[in-house]
Amino acid sequence: xxxxxxxxxxxxxxxxxxxLSQEGYQVVTARNIAEAGAVLAGEECALVLLDIGLPDGDGxxxxxxxxxxxxxxxxxxxxxxxxxxxxxGLDMGADDYIIKPFRNRELISRIRGVLRRxxxxxxxxxxxxxxxxxxxxxxxxCGEEIPLTKLEYRILSAxxxxxxxxxxxxxxxxxxxxxxxxxxxxNTLSVTIKRxxxxxxDNECRFIKTVRGMGYRVEQ
Ligand code: CA
Numbered sequence: 001x002x003x004x005x006x007x008x009x010x011x012x013x014x015x016x017x018x019x020l021s022q023e024g025y026q027v028v029t030a031r032n033i034a035e036a037g038a039v040l041a042g043e044e045c046a047l048v049l050l051d052i053g054l055p056d057g058d059g060x061x062x063x064x065x066x067x068x069x070x071x072x073x074x075x076x077x078x079x080x081x082x083x084x085x086x087x088x089g090l091d092m093g094a095d096d097y098i099i100k101p102f103r104n105r106e107l108i109s110r111i112r113g114v115l116r117r118x119x120x121x122x123x124x125x126x127x128x129x130x131x132x133x134x135x136x137x138x139x140x141x142c143g144e145e146i147p148l149t150k151l152e153y154r155i156l157s158a159x160x161x162x163x164x165x166x167x168x169x170x171x172x173x174x175x176x177x178x179x180x181x182x183x184x185x186x187n188t189l190s191v192t193i194k195r196x197x198x199x200x201x202d203n204e205c206r207f208i209k210t211v212r213g214m215g216y217r218v219e220q
Contacts, residue, residue, distance in 0.1 A: 001049065001120070002026040003111070006036045006047040006056055006062065007077070012100075016049070019104055025111075033057045037065075042154070045072060046120045047111060050094075052078040052085070060088065067093040073118045077102065125160040127218050128207055130200060132160050141200055152196045156218075164218035166211050 003025045007013050013029055020027045028043065029206055030036035032055045037047070048066060052059040063074050073095040078085070080097045091096045095114045098107060125133040132139045134157060139146045149154065158176050159167055167176075193216060197208055209217050 001046045001115070002028060002043065003012045004031070004039055004043075004048045005052045006031075006048060006054065006059065008032060008053075011036055019108070023108055031055070033059075033062050034133065039068075040066065040072075047073045047075065047115060047118075049075050049111075052076060052080050052089075055202045062094065063089065063094055065091055071118065073120070075114055077107075121186050127135040127159065127160050127163050128218055130160070130207065132157055146199050148196070148199065151192060153200070155192065156196060159216065159218040163218050166215055166217045170215075171214065172195075 003020055003026075005013065005016055005020070005027055007016070008028065008031050013031075015028050017029065025056075028039050028045065032041050034056055035046075050059045050063060059076060060077065061075070066072050066074055075096040075098060076089045076094050076095070077100065078089075078100050086097045086099075095118070096110050098110060121135050122154045125132045125134065129142045130139065131141075132153075137153065139148055139153065139156065154176050155172060158172075159165075169186060173186075175187060193208060197203065199204060200207055202208055207219060208220055211217060
């Protein structure tokens with residue numbers, strides 16, 4: 001997945017190119033508005049990280065242009081911390097506004113959030129040593145493929161999409177379970193989770209945690 005970075009500070013460019021590539025993103029860097037325009041004309045970017053103070057203009061103008069042309073998500077990444085700038089950026093359709101200096105993990109998390117909301121999320125969900133690819137439907141643990149039933153897969157992918165979130169038993173039964181024509185009760189759910197844990201080698205319930213009397217959650 002390709003991210004365009006529009007930034008004129010070399011130190012930030014170096015840091016972000018490293019950080020983003022470590023996270024599996026491809027980075028195209030534009031150092032001014034003209035370069036950014038050229039990139040956008042020729043390449044499909046999943047997201048634009050946009051500085052405001054640029055040598056040949058301001059990022060607001062570029063954001064406006066991007067938003068007029070399509071749905072590409074834009075995150076402002078800028079030292080401009082005035083509330084009026086934040087409001088201006090968000091009002092013109094930016095998907096997020098992050099003030100420098102930023103924290104790396106937070107930036108990555110916000111990028112993921114914006115991509116998820118725009119339907120461009122990374123197809124690979126990863127929690128601990130388990131990976132799930134939502135495009136291929138493959139689930140692996142430590143690189144080894146784990147065959148799951150359709151139902152086990154649906155439960156696991158829902159939980160891995162929101163690591164740390166509590167999924168109540170009711171929620172799983174009503175939202176995830178295909179109840180059409182099948183009689184499903186609480187016990188069936190417990191049995192399914194138990195089988196899923198066995199397949200994942202999660203015998204000590206460290207991956208899928210039980211929240212007593214409530215439901216389950218996957219640990220990040
Ligand atoms: Ca700048």
